[in-house]
Amino acid sequence: xxxxxxxxxxxxxxxxxxxxxxxxxxxxxxxxxxxxxxxxxxxxxxxxxxxxxxxxxxxxxxxxxxxxxxxxxxxxxxxxxxxxxxxxxxxxxxxxxxxxxxxxxxxxxxxxxxxxxxxxxxxxxxxxxxxxxxxxxxxxxxxxxxxxxxxxxxxxxxxxxxxxxxxxxxxxxxxxxxxxxxxxxxxxxxxxxxxxxxxxxxxxxxxxxxxxxxxxxxxxxxxxxxxxxxxxxxxxxxxxxxxxxxxxxxxxxxxxxxxxxxxxxxxxxxxxxxxxxxxxxxxxxxxxxxxxxxxxxxxxxxxxxxxxxxxxxxxxxxxxxxxxxxxxxxxxxxxxxxxxxxxxxxxxxxxxxxxxxxxxxxxxxxxxxxxxxxxxxxxxxxxxxxxxxxxxxxxxxxxxxxxxxxxxxxxxxxxxxxxxxxxxxxxxxxxxxxxxxxxxxxxxxxxxxxxxxxxxxxxxxxxxxxxxxxxxxxxxxxxxxxxxxxxxxxxxxxxxxxxxxxxxxxxxxxxxxxxxxxxxxxxxxxxxxxxxxxxxxxxxxxxxxxxxxxxxxxxxxxxxxxxxxxxxxxx
Numbered sequence: 001x002x003x004x005x006x007x008x009x010x011x012x013x014x015x016x017x018x019x020x021x022x023x024x025x026x027x028x029x030x031x032x033x034x035x036x037x038x039x040x041x042x043x044x045x046x047x048x049x050x051x052x053x054x055x056x057x058x059x060x061x062x063x064x065x066x067x068x069x070x071x072x073x074x075x076x077x078x079x080x081x082x083x084x085x086x087x088x089x090x091x092x093x094x095x096x097x098x099x100x101x102x103x104x105x106x107x108x109x110x111x112x113x114x115x116x117x118x119x120x121x122x123x124x125x126x127x128x129x130x131x132x133x134x135x136x137x138x139x140x141x142x143x144x145x146x147x148x149x150x151x152x153x154x155x156x157x158x159x160x161x162x163x164x165x166x167x168x169x170x171x172x173x174x175x176x177x178x179x180x181x182x183x184x185x186x187x188x189x190x191x192x193x194x195x196x197x198x199x200x201x202x203x204x205x206x207x208x209x210x211x212x213x214x215x216x217x218x219x220x221x222x223x224x225x226x227x228x229x230x231x232x233x234x235x236x237x238x239x240x241x242x243x244x245x246x247x248x249x250x251x252x253x254x255x256x257x258x259x260x261x262x263x264x265x266x267x268x269x270x271x272x273x274x275x276x277x278x279x280x281x282x283x284x285x286x287x288x289x290x291x292x293x294x295x296x297x298x299x300x301x302x303x304x305x306x307x308x309x310x311x312x313x314x315x316x317x318x319x320x321x322x323x324x325x326x327x328x329x330x331x332x333x334x335x336x337x338x339x340x341x342x343x344x345x346x347x348x349x350x351x352x353x354x355x356x357x358x359x360x361x362x363x364x365x366x367x368x369x370x371x372x373x374x375x376x377x378x379x380x381x382x383x384x385x386x387x388x389x390x391x392x393x394x395x396x397x398x399x400x401x402x403x404x405x406x407x408x409x410x411x412x413x414x415x416x417x418x419x420x421x422x423x424x425x426x427x428x429x430x431x432x433x434x435x436x437x438x439x440x441x442x443x444x445x446x447x448x449x450x451x452x453x454x455x456x457x458x459x460x461x462x463x464x465x466x467x468x469x470x471x472x473x474x475x476x477x478x479x480x481x482x483x484x485x486x487x488x489x490x491x492x493x494x495x496x497x498x499x500x501x502x503x504x505x506x507x508x509x510x511x512x513x514x515x516x517x518x519x520x521x522x523x524x525x526x527x528x529x530x531x532x533x534x535x536x537x538x539x540x541x542x543x544x545x546x547x548x549x550x551x552x553x554x555x556x557x558x559x560x561x562x563x564x565x566x567x568x569x570x571x
Contacts, residue, residue, distance in 0.1 A: 034284070037445075085103065274567070359524065449537045
């Protein structure tokens with residue numbers, strides 16, 4: 001059993017490490033993630049174990065930890081296990097309602113001004129006092145903090161506590177009786193107001209939406225709409241070594257049929273904009289003759305929904321070995337896994353690793369090309385996704401029709417062309433349009449996965465279909481409580497040639513790993529993946545063929561409607 005569990009947001013990792021280091025120098029043992037996470041074990045399980053085997057929880061309190069669902073869960077767990085909690089406040093912010101519920105009766109130490117070393121010394125003294133107190137017989141009075149900004153501790157006798165509790169109960173009863181009386185008086189007025197609003201809504205028709213061939217100007221990360229033409233987007237250029245690719249998209253456009261003109265005496269029927277809640281499930285499009293089930297994970301500022309396939313639709317490699325032969329360079333050098341494990345990144349150049357293991361450059365990947373193609377055959381620039389370019393020759397898709405091929409023309413027209421931020425790897429720095437440094441990756445929990453992503457080099461891309469980034473997983477799934485872990489469809493399992501899913505399903509409960517578009521920035525061939533548990537981010541070589549695909553896309557809400565859970569074109 002250790003003395004202290006340190007709870008913190010990944011954005012305050014430097015401060016948390018400093019506190020841990022200084023406490024341990026003073027003889028106080030600490031548990032903190034990811035330092036104390038054991039490889040091969042479930043992340044969440046170890047967090048719980050770490051809390052339950054600690055005697056005190058120290059919360060590094062800041063604006064980031066105040067908004068962190070993971071930190072809130074850790075605090076809630078500590079409260080349920082009756083741990084003493086010390087709030088080490090490094091920023092002058094007040095707790096959210098959820099945090100205040102758990103923290104209002106705990107110790108607060110202000111450390112956002114003055115010498116941090118002095119504050120850590122005060123923290124150390126407080127912890128030692130609590131640890132010694134736990135060794136004494138239990139007192140008849142609790143220790144309570146007086147306010148957030150002070151460290152004044154006082155004691156109350158059982159007599160005063162009992163009187164206070166009785167008073168609170170009487171106040172609550174009186175309040176509820178009054179609330180019931182008020183509700184009984186006001187209810188008819190509310191109904192009348194609703195009726196008036198409904199009458200007004202019926203008298204005010206919504207103006208019909210006109211299709212436009214001109215894309216709308218949108219901010220970064222929001223959908224760019226081209227609703228009328230049917231477009232098939234295919235990246236047309238493979239990246240050169242200097243990184244000057246402009247990421248052009250080849251577009252095959254089918255003009256819409258001429259719309260029927262409405263005479264002045266005829267009123268057009270209003271189009272109802274699609275309105276579905278985040279977290280909802282919908283059906284849209286077809287893959288391998290099966291309707292695709294999607295999760296609504298986000299809405300942009302115009303209400304356009306971002307869909308993520310609920311399950312893994314297929315298992316495929318991110319990109320083929322650039323040499324055309326997995327584990328070999330173009331000059332015949334063979335990859336030595338033992339040497340690479342002993343000295344990662346020191347045996348081969350980044351270009352050689354890309355030749356042997358595939359490229360982690362999403363912009364020019366085989367997978368991006370395939371996802372955005374609606375053709376029966378797909379044209380790839382450079383090395384295509386052929387069998388020889390993948391581990392064990394599994395799950396080749398160079399002769400497979402594009403992902404959008406089975407979508408109807410109407411469905412393809414409902415998918416928006418979306419501009420989004422894409423983090424760059426080490427060999428693509430020359431394409432950067434923003435950022436200050438390479439993205440540094442290490443195997444971490446979803447909570448900690450962003451690391452330096454806000455400062456990382458990036459470019460802006462445009463697609464109809466794409467993979468999620470680390471930032472989108474954290475912001476749209478993890479933060480909102482939308483399930484992250486998932487399993488492949490039955491059809492995906494049946495067609496998989498890699499054997500990866502069948503090999504590990506008994507250990508993972510049937511869940512499986514899936515690709516993100518984010519590269520491990522300092523590598524030329526490693527790509528981030530969500531692990532089977534949905535709690536940890538890993539990396540895999542781009543040419544590994546046993547990783548799952550969960551496509552994502554935006555729909556134009558004003559051109560869609562929902563019918564029995566299925567997305568269709570608005571009439």
